[in-house]
Amino acid sequence: xxxxxxxxxxxxxxxxxxxxxxxxxxxxxxxxxxxxxxxxxxxxxxxxxxxxxxxxxxxxxxxxxxxxxxxxxxxxxxxx
Numbered sequence: 080x081x082x083x084x085x086x087x088x089x090x091x092x093x094x095x096x097x098x099x100x101x102x103x104x105x106x107x108x109x110x111x112x113x114x115x116x117x118x119x120x121x122x123x124x125x126x127x128x129x130x131x132x133x134x135x136x137x138x139x140x141x142x143x144x145x146x147x148x149x150x151x152x153x154x155x156x157x158x159x
Contacts, residue, residue: 088148089115093135114152116144 091109098106109115118141123134 086114086152088145088152090118090141090144090148091115091135092118092137092141093120114148116148118144 089109089112091106093106106117110117118135118137120133120135121137121140122131123136124130125132
């Protein structure tokens with residue numbers, strides 16, 4: 080519910096290995112908000128077989144995106 084009433088940055092980390100049509104639909108609706116974005120993907124190691132796989136679980140990237148949204152808000156580019 081807080082996502083509906085805040086103008087603070089919200090960063091989605093797409094850590095689910097499978098994106099289906101339901102997840103994609105609601106993710107796209109959230110991304111229409113000017114204060115919502117996704118963390119950039121990085122390559123991580125899977126726990127099951129130690130293979131490399133792209134993941135959105137990227138805390139440094141999420142922090143960078145939050146800082147960009149804050150800067151855009153301060154400059155009036157975020158459309159509050």
